[in-house]
Amino acid sequence: MKTNKTWNQYVVKQENKILVLDMIRNNSTISRAEIANRTGLNKGTVSSLVTELLEEKLINEFGPGKSSGGRKPLILSFNQYAGYSIGVDLGVNYVLGIVTDLKGDILYEKHRSFYNLSYNEILEELYKMIDTLIAHIPPESPYGLIGIGVGVPGIVDKQKKILLAPNLEWKNIDLKVILEDKYSVPVMIENEANAGAYGERRFGAGKGYHHILYISVGIGIGVGIIIQDELYIGNNGFSGEFGHITIETNGEKCSCGNVGCWELYASEKALLKEIKHLEREDVEYTELSLEQIITLAEQGDQQIIERIETIGEYLGIGINNMINIFNPEQVIIGNQIAKAKPWLQPTLTKWIKEHSLWFSQKDLQIDFAERITHSTALGAAAFSVETFFKNNLQKEITI
Incomplete structure (x- = not known):
């Protein structure tokens, strides 16, 4: 039977071990002395924890590095291939x-x-x-x-x-x-x-931001919410279902059972539906994929561009509501629709600028996902x- 004292010592050790590993993960190379200096842990503790991490093959050791006067230190690096x-x-x-x-x-x-x-x-x-x-x-x-x-x-x-x-x-x-x-x-x-949202915060446009709304626009719409660097999932994990907020009270019936949902007007599905009604002798609009739609927009197809701009306006309506609720530092538009950035962005940002409360726009950054389909x-x-x-x-x- 372990005593409370033993348990507390174990918890402290594990927390320190995570601290040391994070220090090594977040620096391309670092020495034991630098870890001790930055974390405030004593050198003996750092050395012991580093030994465990080396045995677990989570870090590598090589060197020696530069010396400030004494013996040259061995350098540590994170083993990303473990x-x-x-x-x-x-x-x-x-x-x-x-x-x-x-x-x-x-x-x-x-x-x-x-x-x-x-x-x-x-x-x-x-x-x-x-x-x-x-x-x-x-x-x-x-x-x-x-x-x-x-x-x-x-x-x-x-x-x-x-x-x-x-x-x-x-x-x-x-x-x-x-x-x-x-x-x-x-x-x-x-x-x-x-x-x-987590992918963009770690690897994409969200780096350095702490209050983020990630708008995922594919066949449907979902929203990832990051508040003070933490992913917010709500009481039971159901936050972010903004694709099913009502923006048209007498609108179409949604697969969720509601009517007039945002994703019926601002998603990839909505864009494909609108484009099916277009007519042009040399193009069969009813069979187009999003990639083909983007290609036609790049070629200057004005009917396609206008439909994409309409989607951008509807996106702006929903995003404007969320800006007024959350007062985020950054909004990121991601997933499949991010490929249409050149035509979405002007309409979307214009709507937000004209309809968001002026104080909500202060220090607000509107971006498209850097990792696009990989976020x-x-x-x-x-x-x-x-x-x-x-x-x-x-x-x-x-x-």
């Missing part, structure tokens, strides 16, 4: 998968498009994707596959169960358990907008990396 994470962005009509190292650099990626598949068919596509990604993980890695993260377009509770994904027609799907049973690694399931997959992979470190550095002991 393990690999899989990140998956599961969309309504596609699946994008990536393999990243522990730093978040992409080793391999694969994209597959599909249309109108059943639950079982999508699950098979997901298995194929993950199997392909696993095959590209270097076999010499000490930890190999450390986890799988999946971003899904739906409501995910705190137990990571998918309660509802309207555009996939999924209800009460425990994808976490299904994938853990199949692959025997920890699995993180997250709302795709939350994963996208969600990167965020999902990063969730798995953080879970790996948490589990690896905070192992349970008997008390």
